[in-house]
Amino acid sequence: MERAVDTQPLGLGRRTSETVSENRMLDCLSPDELSQLMAVSDLTSFVADARIAVGGDVIREIYFPVSGYASLMITGSEESSVQVAFAGREGILGWESLLGRESFLLDIYVPEALKALRVDVGEFLIRAAANEHWRNVQFKYVAGLFTVVARGVLCARFHVLEARLARCLLEVSDRHAEIPILLTQNTLAKLLGVRRSGVTNAATHLQLLGLIQYRRGEIRLLDRKGLEAAACECYRFDVH
Amino acid sequence: MERAVDTQPLGLGRRTSETVSENRMLDCLSPDELSQLMAVSDLTSFVADARIAVGGDVIREIYFPVSGYASLMITGSEESSVQVAFAGREGILGWESLLGRESFLLDIYVPEALKALRVDVGEFLIRAAANEHWRNVQFKYVAGLFTVVARGVLCARFHVLEARLARCLLEVSDRHAEIPILLTQNTLAKLLGVRRSGVTNAATHLQLLGLIQYRRGEIRLLDRKGLEAAACECYRFDVH
DNA sequence: TGGAAACTGTGTGCCAGCGCACAGAACTGT
DNA sequence: ACAGTTCTGTGCGCTGGCACACAGTTTCCA
Numbered sequence: 373m374e375r376a377v378d379t380q381p382l383g384l385g386r387r388t389s390e391t392v393s394e395n396r397m398l399d400c401l402s403p404d405e406l407s408q409l410m411a412v413s414d415l416t417s418f419v420a421d422a423r424i425a426v427g428g429d430v431i432r433e434i435y436f437p438v439s440g441y442a443s444l445m446i447t448g449s450e451e452s453s454v455q456v457a458f459a460g461r462e463g464i465l466g467w468e469s470l471l472g473r474e475s476f477l478l479d480i481y482v483p484e485a486l487k488a489l490r491v492d493v494g495e496f497l498i499r500a501a502a503n504e505h506w507r508n509v510q511f512k513y514v515a516g517l518f519t520v521v522a523r524g525v526l527c528a529r530f531h532v533l534e535a536r537l538a539r540c541l542l543e544v545s546d547r548h549a550e551i552p553i554l555l556t557q558n559t560l561a562k563l564l565g566v567r568r569s570g571v572t573n574a575a576t577h578l579q580l581l582g583l584i585q586y587r588r589g590e591i592r593l594l595d596r597k598g599l600e601a602a603a604c605e606c607y608r609f610d611v612h
Numbered sequence: 613m614e615r616a617v618d619t620q621p622l623g624l625g626r627r628t629s630e631t632v633s634e635n636r637m638l639d640c641l642s643p644d645e646l647s648q649l650m651a652v653s654d655l656t657s658f659v660a661d662a663r664i665a666v667g668g669d670v671i672r673e674i675y676f677p678v679s680g681y682a683s684l685m686i687t688g689s690e691e692s693s694v695q696v697a698f699a700g701r702e703g704i705l706g707w708e709s710l711l712g713r714e715s716f717l718l719d720i721y722v723p724e725a726l727k728a729l730r731v732d733v734g735e736f737l738i739r740a741a742a743n744e745h746w747r748n749v750q751f752k753y754v755a756g757l758f759t760v761v762a763r764g765v766l767c768a769r770f771h772v773l774e775a776r777l778a779r780c781l782l783e784v785s786d787r788h789a790e791i792p793i794l795l796t797q798n799t800l801a802k803l804l805g806v807r808r809s810g811v812t813n814a815a816t817h818l819q820l821l822g823l824i825q826y827r828r829g830e831i832r833l834l835d836r837k838g839l840e841a842a843a844c845e846c847y848r849f850d851v852h
Numbered sequence: 853t854g855g856a857a858a859c860t861g862t863g864t865g866c867c868a869g870c871g872c873a874c875a876g877a878a879c880t881g882t
Numbered sequence: 883a884c885a886g887t888t889c890t891g892t893g894c895g896c897t898g899g900c901a902c903a904c905a906g907t908t909t910c911c912a
Contacts, residue, residue: 522764
């Protein structure tokens with residue numbers, strides 16, 4: 373639940389011409405623009421189980437994930453909460469500011485360690501305003517996010533847990549260079565909005581089918597194709 | 613399932629200074645701008661059970677509902693589908709174009725008769741580009757829609773049918789001057805993504821509680837406060 | 853090295869909503 | 883006035899996931 377640990381300033385010097393950004397949004401900038409943005413950014417790390425923001429928090433900073441992923445969640449009363457989308461290197465945290473909002477719409481939770489480039493929201497908006505192409509790329513991302521969230525309604529309504537779990541693991545894997553995935557059944561239950569032992573059942577079955585292998589919070593995907601078959605169709609609509 | 617019936621051209625003459633637009637988005641335009649937009653618009657009617665678009669359709673025209681409401685839905689395979697939001701006079705159909713998309717993200721279904729002002733998407737975008745304030749209003753609407761859809765995930769996951777039905781009826785009523793509401797249990801089932809007899813049960817119970825009264829597709833809200841208490845919290849997040 | 857904490861497996865009873873099916877009621881058109 | 887259609891009420895067995903509970907296992911730390 374803590375905030376960031378280990379914040380280090382990150383100047384131009386760290387970024388050489390061959391190491392392009394790890395974030396797709398930043399990749400859409402020209403080298404010059406990227407340099408300028410990097411000059412007012414720093415690299416921030418979040419530990420697993422951190423919470424970057426909750427819905428309604430004022431957006432002071434924008435984050436561009438460069439390794440790992442965040443989980444966009446929505447919380448109701450009586451502590452019910454569920455994930456609506458992932459945001460990894462394909463995305464940007466704080467996109468709401470592009471729509472003129474001053475506060476986050478969703479909770480931003482960090483299931484596994486995350487590194488992200490942090491930019492002041494003012495600096496970000498100035499650059500977005502000055503670069504129509506970049507802004508359009510971001511609008512497209514927002515539209516994609518919208519699609520995913522809308523599918524989430526259907527998914528939550530119709531799809532069984534095992535398929536949703538398979539989808540979830542695939543989406544994590546897509547944003548996650550490291551092996552294995554470091555998620556406990558408890559955390560997965562939180563994301564999926566189900567109880568923990570439900571995840572045990574589903575995961576046990578997926579393992580029985582030879583699709584995954586796990587032990588105490590370490591999950592490995594053994595059969596990607598098989599897992600895609602076990603996942604609900606929604607996986608195909610994911611932006612990654 | 614038919615398209616529009618009864619399309620009539622609607623010039624400036626029909627709109628006098630005292631009859632302001634029935635659509636909130638249009639209300640944000642100056643009289644001059646409104647006049648100009650009206651000159652390239654016409655009023656279109658859709659009959660109940662019409663389908664204006666399905667996700668993926670190219671956006672050729674933008675609609676500003678002026679009476680009635682549309683239902684934004686998402687469809688999966690095996691004919692499962694569920695509503696993610698309403699769009700009435702507070703909204704605009706085809707907002708996706710503001711994010712640079714050329715096609716609709718969601719299905720647009722018409723449960724009850726709907727009248728909407730129709731504008732060519734090109735004309736619309738020109739005017740949106742020229743009017744920053746208006747564009748910002750629309751972005752805010754998109755953000756509100758996003759919130760509603762995200763809550764929909766939580767709602768579909770956690771809230772029981774009776775509460776969701778109550779919410780649905782309230783949201784219809786908010787966008788619906790006419791009494792009674794003209795929706796069959798079948799249509800409600802389609803919106804909520806449940807089976808028809810589930811709606812029968814829930815509706816029977818709401819009627820038993822004295823909150824609503826219905827007969828063969830005519831629904832009347834008898835006790836608005838009571839219905840709000842019966843509805844899930846999500847009702848409070850609705851934009852209307 | 854031993855105890856606490858975290859993680860996982862399992863079991864039991866329960867409930868909302870499903871799928872399917874059918875019957876009665878109300879409306880509609882000719 | 884009658885026949886067809888639409889809408890609604892009801893019943894039954896089933897299932898996915900819930901709530902609660904507890905035991906076993908692995909890891910971590912003092």
